[in-house]
Amino acid sequence: MTGSRYRWFRVFKISGIHATLLAYSALVLFPILLVFMNSFKDQMAIFGEPLAPPTPETFSVDGYKTLFEIANFQHYFLNSLIVTTVSLVLIVFLGAMAGWALAEYEFKLNTFMAIYLALGIMVPIRLGTVGILRLMADWHLVNTLTALILVYTAMGLPLSIFILSRFFAQLPPDFKDAARIDGASEYRIFTLVLPLVRPALGTVAAISMIPVWNDLWFPLILAPSEKTKTIVLGAQVFLGQFLNDWQAVLAALSLAMIPAILLYMLFSKQLIRGLTAGAVK
Amino acid sequence: MRRKPFPWHITVFLAPAVLIYTLFMIYPMLASLKFSLYQSLDDGRQVFVAFGNYIKLLTDPNWKEPFWNAFWNNVVFFVIHMSLQNPIGLLLAVLLASNIRGAWIYRTIIFTPTILSVVLVGFAWKLILSPTWGIWFPLLDRLGLGDNEVAIALLGNESSALITLSLISVWQNIGIPMMLFLAALIRIPSELIEAAQVDGASSWRVFWRIQFPLIVPTVGIVAILTFIGNFNAFDLIYATQGALAGPNYSTDIMGTFFFRTFFGFQLRPGDPNMGATVAGMMLLIILAGVLLYLYGWQRRMEEVQF
Numbered sequence: 001m002t003g004s005r006y007r008w009f010r011v012f013k014i015s016g017i018h019a020t021l022l023a024y025s026a027l028v029l030f031p032i033l034l035v036f037m038n039s040f041k042d043q044m045a046i047f048g049e050p051l052a053p054p055t056p057e058t059f060s061v062d063g064y065k066t067l068f069e070i071a072n073f074q075h076y077f078l079n080s081l082i083v084t085t086v087s088l089v090l091i092v093f094l095g096a097m098a099g100w101a102l103a104e105y106e107f108k109l110n111t112f113m114a115i116y117l118a119l120g121i122m123v124p125i126r127l128g129t130v131g132i133l134r135l136m137a138d139w140h141l142v143n144t145l146t147a148l149i150l151v152y153t154a155m156g157l158p159l160s161i162f163i164l165s166r167f168f169a170q171l172p173p174d175f176k177d178a179a180r181i182d183g184a185s186e187y188r189i190f191t192l193v194l195p196l197v198r199p200a201l202g203t204v205a206a207i208s209m210i211p212v213w214n215d216l217w218f219p220l221i222l223a224p225s226e227k228t229k230t231i232v233l234g235a236q237v238f239l240g241q242f243l244n245d246w247q248a249v250l251a252a253l254s255l256a257m258i259p260a261i262l263l264y265m266l267f268s269k270q271l272i273r274g275l276t277a278g279a280v281k
Numbered sequence: 282m283r284r285k286p287f288p289w290h291i292t293v294f295l296a297p298a299v300l301i302y303t304l305f306m307i308y309p310m311l312a313s314l315k316f317s318l319y320q321s322l323d324d325g326r327q328v329f330v331a332f333g334n335y336i337k338l339l340t341d342p343n344w345k346e347p348f349w350n351a352f353w354n355n356v357v358f359f360v361i362h363m364s365l366q367n368p369i370g371l372l373l374a375v376l377l378a379s380n381i382r383g384a385w386i387y388r389t390i391i392f393t394p395t396i397l398s399v400v401l402v403g404f405a406w407k408l409i410l411s412p413t414w415g416i417w418f419p420l421l422d423r424l425g426l427g428d429n430e431v432a433i434a435l436l437g438n439e440s441s442a443l444i445t446l447s448l449i450s451v452w453q454n455i456g457i458p459m460m461l462f463l464a465a466l467i468r469i470p471s472e473l474i475e476a477a478q479v480d481g482a483s484s485w486r487v488f489w490r491i492q493f494p495l496i497v498p499t500v501g502i503v504a505i506l507t508f509i510g511n512f513n514a515f516d517l518i519y520a521t522q523g524a525l526a527g528p529n530y531s532t533d534i535m536g537t538f539f540f541r542t543f544f545g546f547q548l549r550p551g552d553p554n555m556g557a558t559v560a561g562m563m564l565l566i567i568l569a570g571v572l573l574y575l576y577g578w579q580r581r582m583e584e585v586q587f
Contacts, residue, residue: 017376021387027452028391034416037407043481050416078332100293113295122571123526124513126536127564130316130543130557131309154305157298159314186290214398216516221544232398236520239404244448249408264396268389271396272460 028215032257039250044100049119063251066242072226075232080259083145083230084213087152091208092201094153095141095160100190102161104176114165125151126217131140136222143225151218156208167200168193199273206270231256247274314564317557337515348529348559351538354443354567358534359511361447362454369451369502370458375488377459378466388463395456399516406449407521436521439531446532448516456511458503465499466492498582505574512566515540531547535563 023280030033037053039048045058052058052202067073101148102114125132132151141147169191179189194201219233233255315577318335319327338344373391377384384585394402409416411432435445470494477487515536518526524546526533543556 014381017379017381018383021373021376021381021391025387025390028394031402031405032393032397034409047414048462050414090301094301097294098298100570105288105291107291108496112301116307117299117302120302122509123310123564123567124509125306125310126310126515127560127567128306128313129539130553131312132305134312134316134553135305135309138389140514150301150305154302157302161298161332185389188292189296199285210396214396216519232400235398235404236400239400245407246414248402248576252407253401253408255457257397260323260397264393268392272388272392 009187030235035250035253035257039247039254041247043247046250047109060247061251063245063247063249064255066248067238067251067255068243069237070242070248071234072229073234073252076229076231077259079228080143080213080231083148083152084209086149087156087212088205088208090149090153091160092205095157095204096194096197097147098157098162099161100168100193102207103165104240111212117161120164125155128157129217129221135220141222143223143228145228148218148228148230149223150224152212152215156212157279159206160208163204164200167197171196180212199270202267202270203273206267209263209267210271213263231259286355287368301535310564313557313560316554317376317561319553320554323337324556332524334554335561337563338450338555338558344555346491347530347533347538348562349532350363353530355512355514355534356451358447358514360507361444362451362507362511363504365448366455367458367500367507370455370503371462373455373459374462374466376465387533388459391459392456394453397453399450399453400520403446403449403517403520407436410445435530439528442522442528446517449521449562450514453517455576457506460504461499461506462496464495469495501574501578501582505570507572507573509567512570535566539563 006051024213034050038050039102040054042062045052045054045060058178095238096215097118102110102117103167135140135146141150175196176189176235179192214229216232216236219228223229224233232279235252238252239249242252260274318329320330320334323450338348339429353360363370372392375463378389393439418433421427421429421432429443431438433440460474473491477491482490512535514534518532518534518537519540523530524541524544539556539559542559543553545551
């Protein structure tokens with residue numbers, strides 16, 4: 001192949017790659033942008049010109065007004081925030097403690113514990129719902145955020161322990177041995193190594209966050225009361241009730257998507273690193 | 282090994298995680314399995330029926346019909362994911378791994394739907410495909426399908442609803458296989474690929490001869506993750522079609538069938554014992570998949586890699 005023909009071929013190939021990726025990106029963005037755009041239009045314009053962006057004549061925020069008057073979205077948002085934050089702290093911190101124990105110490109039940117805790121990676125926690133609901137009912141935890149936090153912590157721990165124990169195992173031994181010779185207790189050593197795996201902690205938090213924030217199943221079953229609704233359940237119920245108020249429905253969809261997209265922008269680096277690390281067999 | 286006295290610190294480190302995990306994951310799972318071996322009498326007493334509930338689920342006409350319907354719908358759901366989501370995810374990953382400019386922008390955009398709640402994604406698509414809004418119609422007219430009843434209401438027809446929902450799910454979840462494949466492709470030493478290119482190998486050949494063989498383990502991981510995710514799915518169907526998984530149960534999958542059995546629907550009261558039985562069947566299906574993967578696939582992989 002001559003040089004110029006080769007160059008032409010390369011240009012052609014790279015344009016093809018960009019065209020494919022651009023087309024797919026458009027397919028991804030189209031529904032999301034369509035919902036956002038139409039949430040700022042009046043009912044007439046939503047139906048008349050669905051593909052047109054809002055203009056000064058068609059601009060309207062009536063949907064958002066209905067939303068704030070009727071649904072308690074601020075409250076739902078707060079519930080989601082509390083549940084997700086507390087669960088994540090527990091998943092990361094308790095996961096780090098257990099991961100450290102499995103990676104650092106040799107004891108009789110080590111392998112058994114590692115396998116026992118890893119079962120939860122493969123088996124979905126939802127399949128124990130009948131048992132979970134009875135347990136929560138016995139402990140009077142139905143319709144509390146505590147119930148959700150406990151379930152999500154149990155759900156997130158297996159992967160957290162699995163990933164973190166691998167990171168702890170990769171730490172060089174010199175540092176720990178030096179601390180031990182200095183007479184540091186095992187608890188003290190743990191607090192010293194924890195900052196060393198900080199990127200891994202961020203990664204675990206990022207990949208554990210999505211299923212917790214977005215879950216519909218457990219809020220629906222364990223905490224459906226108005227007081228404890230999360231944003232996903234709140235949006236689901238609102239969307240079902242206001243089916244015919246398109247402005248309100250589009251506004252609710254947009255508003256519920258925004259926090260997730262903001263979190264994604266903040267944490268996408270950790271998230272992508274996490275997926276990459278998790279892929280190592 | 283390291284110390285002689287009872288290692289309290291190991292217990293302290295492990296106990297909180299093991300306790301929460303055991304109490305809220307393992308114990309409920311076992312309790313649910315045990316519960317599936319009992320039946321409630323009218324006075325509320327529980328009687329042991331061994332595998333009676335499972336036999337009922339598989340043979341009683343009132344149960345076997347909805348069960349097999351949900352099972353086969355779930356198989357269709359899974360097959361569509363395997364044949365579209367994973368190959369397209371792989372294609373996107375190969376394109377992203379080709380060192381083009383702006384790859385991270387494409388990657389970030391394509392992953393966006395995956396971080397959104399299934400409820401929101403499902404509902405957004407429901408609006409877009411809704412005949413009331415009709416955004417779809419100009420395109421249908423151009424394709425000459427303007428009068429086609431099925432195309433007008435893709436989610437409202439028995440013949441098209443399940444496939445449409447599967448495609449929505451593919452649209453949403455494609456980011457996961459894409460990222461896993463991308464991670465595997467990036468780990469391939471670039472010298473390998475460059476050497477082949479210098480020898481004049483086409484991209485197609487490089488892919489099949491070098492990249493694909495090296496990422497085969499990831500293909501297995503993606504397949505088993507898809508399987509577990511699909512046979513545990515619920516949110517999308519519930520959010521768009523409701524607990525009845527309409528039209529006429531044509532989009533009913535194991536997750537929605539489990540929900541209805543456990544909580545009841547319309548005039549039929551919920552049955553926790555049968556709910557636990559459906560969950561037990563789902564566990565069995567998922568375990569069968571996992572074992573097949575571990576013994577059938579991974580063992581063979583090890584043989585290949587020595």
